[in-house]
Amino acid sequence: MSNIILPGLGFNTEPESHSRRRFVKGLAAGGALMGLGISGLAHASAAVKGALFYPEELSGTNMDLTYSYSKVNFTGNERTATAINGGVPAPILRWKEGDTVTLNVTNNMAVDTSIHWHGIILPSAQDGVPNISDGFKGIKPGETFKYQFKLEQSGTYWYHSHSGFQEQTGAYGAIIVEPKDPYPFKFDREYVVQLSDWSDEDPDDIYRKLKKLSHYYNFRERTISDAWQEVNEKGWSKFWQERGMWNEMRMSDRDISDVTGYTYTFLTNGKTPAEGWTGLFKRGEKVLLRFINSAAMTYFDVRIPGLKMTVVASDGQYIDPVTVDEFRIGVAETYDVIVEPSDDRAYSIFSQAIDRTGYARGTLTPDAAMTIDVPKMDEAPILTHGDMGMAMSGMGHEGHDMGAMNNIKTDSSNTEKKKNTEMKCGANRVMTPKKATMDPTMDPTMDHSGHDMAGMDNAKMSKPAMGSGKAGFGSSSKVIHTESEFGPHVDMRADAAKYQLDDPGVGLRNNGRKVLTYADLRNLYKTPDPREPGREINLHLTGNMSRYMWSINGIKFADAEPLRLKFGERVRINLLNDTMMNHPIHLHGMWSDLETGDAQYIPRKHTVNVQPGSKISFLVTADAMGGWAFHCHLIYHMLGMFRKIEVV
């Protein structure tokens, strides 16, 4: 059963015991190092040397990777990881574009396993998703599976198990594919910065706890003192007005992450915040940092105070460089950034979890003995009505006015400012299971009989959908919630969802720093497939938070028909987030060409973040035959929020 909380506001600033624990885990060791002074230097450098650990790097065209149970200790307690070649993270694999690589993956564990090469374009049979990839049933205990594929791309990617919850327990590593042609930018040195989240708990237990008490890991709920504070600030009437929607919806605006720093220790290249990971540089060098979010559930907000970061690639693909102070990296995304430290001092690579319940950290330093204070975490974000996809009066956006291009450019990044403006959310907007009436003019080919949403997703829609926008600019179709989205398994529907590509997201708005947004992403190269999309597929990300059920269009994977794409077609996928959390949606085998408002230079991604209560569109060229996975990359969502795609 869901939590019962008082309608209040403002988060609890009382140091609870769990936050004290985090403090100890997160800061004490670093603080101890900093406070050592000269006499402690020997100690300090010894500790830092330990922190220089960097995953082993394998390069060439033939590699052996072996799964085994390995002992790890991130928290003071020894635990068993599902490790590849004995370490967490797994080795960095350095490949070369154009090479054919052979990977012999041996399973020395007691359960089935697999490796998925995340973001790599390859034949379905090599993609490593059991029961989805063509002919692949997983790697049985004691068996060796030979993967072999040709590398058609370059960039930063990663690999992980696609079996069970093994990724949560350490089965992930980085991939660097060196380009055939020279890099379009210069750098003197490079590091992989792989972020992840570790729990001492068995992931099965985490999943069960979430099903029994969905806010189990959230210790940032509203308290009575928060409510009192807000009443004092705003008065009773405003207080009730603002609390009304949340209370009627029975949702918490403090619900940022399902699984938090209460159980997670956040890692940078396998190093805890207490240890810290360290990378060396020489003053004046350009350092390429290949950020990879390999967390099971955690989004990170990354910055290096004192350094501008020039983002040169997203999901492995070059973009028109953008210089920022900070970026949010969704689960499974990668960003390559170049920094140019001009001083002989240490810099902190600070990756705070989106819910601010902890952070991962590293240090860039010219000298391993030189350290730097860890920045303070920002305040924990609080969701707004806009994050629920609700219309706000006085904003000039009517609920269904989803004009494609004009909305992409609309400034939605000041949503938090609007907190103080009037917000009207008709109570029935979301709560009442009012069936959406299908507009028959919308798409006459849609089959919406019964609950067979998959039928609707399918290739039955042969004509271009009416109202679809030009390639690169998103869709202008109306938002329609289908019948399958109504029922006990779906607790909200965003009726006023809009494109908010230039919104840095909850917790990053108006923070005084230049934060990367999707609107900043432009491909460095021309769009290879400039065709207009032949049709649109509308997929709504749905769920019931308190029952901890996740689905697409209200239908979970186990009940869904595969989505069928016709080989060679260009199709638009419209994702609409009917939940109050971010979902990183990963399409296997084919690029997700993210529509950010420039048809000529569409950025290509493998994982697309969909902000709460918002929508986003991407184009796909169905140029890869066979079965592919398409899913939310949050590990405890993906079991339901998953589709098989068949390209036929």
Add this chain to the structure above:
Amino acid sequence: MKDKIIVALLTGLLSNTASAGGMEDDPIITKVMINQFETRITDGKDPLILEADAWIGKDLDKFWFKTDVERVNGETEELELQALYSRAIAPFWDLQVGWRHDAKPKNNKRDWLALGINGLAPYWFEVDSALFIGEEGRVGLRLQAEYEIMFTQRWILSPEAEVNFHSKDDEATGTGSGLSDTQLGLRLRYEISREFAPYVGLNWNKKFGKTEDYAKAEGEKTDDLQFVVGLRAWF
């Protein structure tokens, strides 16, 4: 034996489906909740109370078991058991249908068909209410709601109210028709962990109408404010 039947029912009812990566998104889960395990400090003998639920099942379909036990001086004064099939009918609501058995008081057994609704109402009221249809035209209605006020993330004050109505006098069990009794509680707990929380509080029982008369005839209290100390736990 009973367990086997339940498991068989569950596997039949809640069929498994294949999934990618060999994972079941909707596994069979069990939860046991001891909502109140407390002693109530009163003028006479202090009763020991157990109010607990358990469920086994999947996201939308579950079997629920509920029990209410009151023991005084080593004797079971009240014992109520419910076995229910629970089906989600709305995002925050489950419909619960099944059997209620009262083994006590006074060894006068009563059986009821239970039709209940369990869930979370807007403004965060946790509701567990049911209509009970018994033999000889007996009908009971129980309305129950609980709320939680968070002082901090771990200090939680929880007011709750229960009201019982009955259609017929039932002298053997001391139940009168109309509004029979009410129970108001206020418990302050400290969550040492999510699963484990000791508490203190107040509990006020009041009987009305014929129920009050029956109780008086037995020399029982009809208006009793008690101090309670107990433990809330789940796993």
